[in-house]
Amino acid sequence: MSRSGQKDRTALLDVRGLTTRFATERGPVTAVDGISFAMEPGEIIGIVGESGCGKSVMSQSIIRLLDYTDHVSYEGEVWLSGEELLRLSPSRMRKVRGNRVSMVFQDPLTSLDPLYPIGDQIAESLRQHRRLSRKEAQARALELLRMTGIPSPEQRIKEYPHQLSGGMQQRVMIAIALACEPQLLIADEPTTALDVTIQAQILELIVELNRRLGMGVLFITHDLGVVSEICTSVKVMYLGQIVEEMTTARLFANPLHPYTQGLIRSIPRLDGDRRRKLHVIEGTVPSLADRPEGCKFVTRCPYADAKCRSEEPPLETAEEGHRLKCWYYREIRSGAREATQYGE
Ligand SMILES: Nc1ncnc2c1ncn2[C@@H]1O[C@H](COP(=O)(O)OP(=O)(O)OP(=O)(O)O)[C@@H](O)[C@H]1O
Numbered sequence: 254m255s256r257s258g259q260k261d262r263t264a265l266l267d268v269r270g271l272t273t274r275f276a277t278e279r280g281p282v283t284a285v286d287g288i289s290f291a292m293e294p295g296e297i298i299g300i301v302g303e304s305g306c307g308k309s310v311m312s313q314s315i316i317r318l319l320d321y322t323d324h325v326s327y328e329g330e331v332w333l334s335g336e337e338l339l340r341l342s343p344s345r346m347r348k349v350r351g352n353r354v355s356m357v358f359q360d361p362l363t364s365l366d367p368l369y370p371i372g373d374q375i376a377e378s379l380r381q382h383r384r385l386s387r388k389e390a391q392a393r394a395l396e397l398l399r400m401t402g403i404p405s406p407e408q409r410i411k412e413y414p415h416q417l418s419g420g421m422q423q424r425v426m427i428a429i430a431l432a433c434e435p436q437l438l439i440a441d442e443p444t445t446a447l448d449v450t451i452q453a454q455i456l457e458l459i460v461e462l463n464r465r466l467g468m469g470v471l472f473i474t475h476d477l478g479v480v481s482e483i484c485t486s487v488k489v490m491y492l493g494q495i496v497e498e499m500t501t502a503r504l505f506a507n508p509l510h511p512y513t514q515g516l517i518r519s520i521p522r523l524d525g526d527r528r529r530k531l532h533v534i535e536g537t538v539p540s541l542a543d544r545p546e547g548c549k550f551v552t553r554c555p556y557a558d559a560k561c562r563s564e565e566p567p568l569e570t571a572e573e574g575h576r577l578k579c580w581y582y583r584e585i586r587s588g589a590r591e592a593t594q595y596g597e
């Protein structure tokens with residue numbers, strides 16, 4: 254995988270130095286800050302981090318959904334199978350969106366149109382991108398609904414969004430997203446609004462479709478348990494940056510960034526050790542107007558010192574496939590550096 258020099262030609266997605274800024278009354282703020290990563294076809298990559306870390310802004314920048322916000326600007330490059338998306342004209346971009354890349358959101362009801370039967374809404378994308386006739390599109394819509402495992406698809410296809418439960422609405426959103434067999438599916442907390450049983454079914458569906466259709470999935474969540482179930486690798490975001498990335502197995506076995514360690518220790522354990530106190534990462538994510546100069550995690554890090562406050566650490570390779578942004582991860586790992594502030 255090339256990080257400098259030539260772009261990665263085999264990659265499904267190659268994001269290079271992606272930066273997204275919003276103009277605000279207090280001046281420009283940086284919501285996504287120089288993100289680079291590559292994704293191979295068929296991979297499921299998890300993106301985690303607390304609320305406000307920039308997960309949604311990053312994914313919406315990739316598919317350029319923020320184009321419709323007048324105060325946004327992008328920098329960097331987003332290559333999808335060899336085509337750079339940030340420089341495409343709005344009309345070319347409309348041909349990519351919903352066709353080669355699709356997105357599923359947390360709240361399906363805000364994305365579905367209350368005025369049309371769901372069959373029409375699935376068919377719409379097919380008619381637009383694949384120029385199918387009305388009849389062909391309706392037949393394919395039924396096939397897609399059936400594939401999502403919705404009960405009685407022949408009946409449901411004629412119904413309106415409000416007639417469906419939350420889990421069924423999310424299945425419809427997935428059917429719409431998959432209508433044109435995208436190479437890449439971006440799922441932004443697709444199961445957060447659902448109860449646990451339905452959540453498990455939707456996750457299973459996404460994994461099954463990933464295997465069957467070979468599409469890449471960028472899976473955004475704040476639930477590390479979900480990541481461990483379905484993702485092969487994971488990127489931890491903090492204040493608009495990737496602060497650590499590794500395989501999912503390493504995430505739990507050997508997290509090195511103090512932020513990732515805090516996230517892992519804050520997961521409630523079901524193995525019965527009730528004496529173990531639930532760890533809380535002190536403080537909150539700073540607002541974009543108050544991003545620290547050096548390491549972005551400095552205001553909450555128990556190991557931070559003056560260097561962390563003034564100089565930003567690079568994203569460094571700790572092991573093959575494991576990178577992180579921390580000046581002191583070696584010392585923290587060996588125990589040579591102790592927590593000074595919020596340590597247990
Ligand atoms: N249109 C916008 N204009 C200005 N700032 C924005 C806009 N959209 C998002 N932001 C800011 O960008 C930052 C990142 O937000 P984002 O929605 O990407 O977080 P997130 O990681 O997806 O959080 P959550 O887990 O709550 O969904 C936040 O500080 C947010 O306030």
Ligand SMILES: [Mg+2]
Pocket residue numbers: 308309310441
């Ligand atoms: Mg979000």
